[in-house]
Amino acid sequence: MSQELTDQESTQSLTLVQAVRDALYTEMGNDDSVVVMGEDVGENGGVFRATQELVDEFGEKRVIDTPLSEAGIAGTAVGMAAYGMRPVAEFQFLGFIYPAYDQLVSHAARLRTRSNGRFSCSAVFRAPYGGGIHAPEHHSESSEAFFVHQPGLKVAIPSTPYDTKGMLIQAIRDPDPVIFLEPKLIYRAFRDDVPETDYTVPLGEAKVRREGSDVSVFTWGAMTPPTMEAAEELAEEEGIDAEVVDLRSLSPLDEETIKESFKKTGRGVVVQEAPKTGGVASEVTATIQEEILLYQEAPINRVTGFDVPFPLYALEEYYLPEPARIKDGIRETVEF
Known part of the structure; x- marks a missing residue:
């Protein structure tokens, strides 16, 4: 159930990227079907350290370092989701997601309709996006409209640590695929009071x-x-x-x-x-x-x-x- 922050609630002061990790940690603890996968998400903790130390807590079978293949990451996540798992796939940058575009729009977005409701794709596809950090080519794109145009995909972009944790937990629990874009310019720009408890922020609400x-x-x-x-x-x-x-x-x-x-x-x-x-x-x-x-x-x-x-x-x-x-x-x- 979604909730607002109350005076009595125990909170922690988190940056946006720390809220990503807290959401993953929370849901992996709540649900054994949740797995994290992507390039260097294990021992290295991801390029921005959003998955830092998760492998120490949940092991290599649930925090999976993948080959350098965005199409492979997305396709594997779709297969996992079709058989009841809840994968959270990380792409290191939104500008690297394009090799996975076919898997996302041809399979993830269409699985429910293609199977006449027999299968769903409860998967989250995370990617840092946007400019402002002086990164090289293909690291700074803001191409969210590509995915908004595709029926069957939900697209969520938080702007505060509080919303990040709640929206990511909600995205993981959603029965359909969610493109979850994280504005890396403000990954560590400020902190927010974030509940230590489990909570959600609904998708589709401004x-x-x-x-x-x-x-x-x-x-x-x-x-x-x-x-x-x-x-x-x-x-x-x-x-x-x-x-x-x-x-x-x-x-x-x-x-x-x-x-x-x-x-x-x-x-x-x-x-x-x-x-x-x-x-x-x-x-x-x-x-x-x-x-x-x-x-x-x-x-x-x-x-x-x-x-x-x-x-x-x-x-x-x-x-x-x-x-x-x-x-x-x-x-x-x-x-x-």
Whole structure:
């Protein structure tokens, strides 16, 4: 059952990546069918140490170092899930997941319908994603829209340690496959009070991070902190009261929260790290246009990455939406 943090609850101060590990540790302790698999997830604890020391607790049969084959990792996870296990497969970076794309969209996403409900694919496919850490090529992609477009896959992206633990536990328990993307830019950027106990955060529910009345700003993942910073600065410096909605789950998308926020403000901005064309920001914009057009007071603005391959170090900070660019987008919408 999902829950909110209470004063009486025992908590621990965790970073986002520590919350990933805590969720895995919790569910592996709760359910023997949960296994972790991927390149270097065992003794090395994963490239970002998200699985550190799990092999010491649960052994090599449940924390499985795989060959360097993303297609093999995904295909093995699908087979395990079909026969009742709950694999959590790690891809070292989202930019490495493309060799597994066929397994994910042709098999994981379709297993339930293909078997007429006889089999399901209760598997989680984890990947750090996004830029901002000065990594080389193929390490900084934000291509979540590829998977949002595929029916049968759920896509979840947390932005806080609290949500990370609860959403990952929920994803592991889900009967269908979940693409669980972890914003590595904020893996260790801040800490949060996280319950030591078992809890879940539902998939498909957005979270209003900041109440506001002038404009609704929709975002997710690593773009949530700079969006919050921009909103706070605009309120303090210019009196612009922005509501910030963290979508958290991109598929299913919480259309009701999006619509309720937009009805209140009549103006919208969507902030995404991914390139502009064909992104989730476009889907949010289309949802508003189709469902609640008569509440609209100004064109919806998209503050995004650019339609280019993710750049290397010198241009990385220019590529990513940062508070100044987000403020410009909000200001333009409010002043229309």
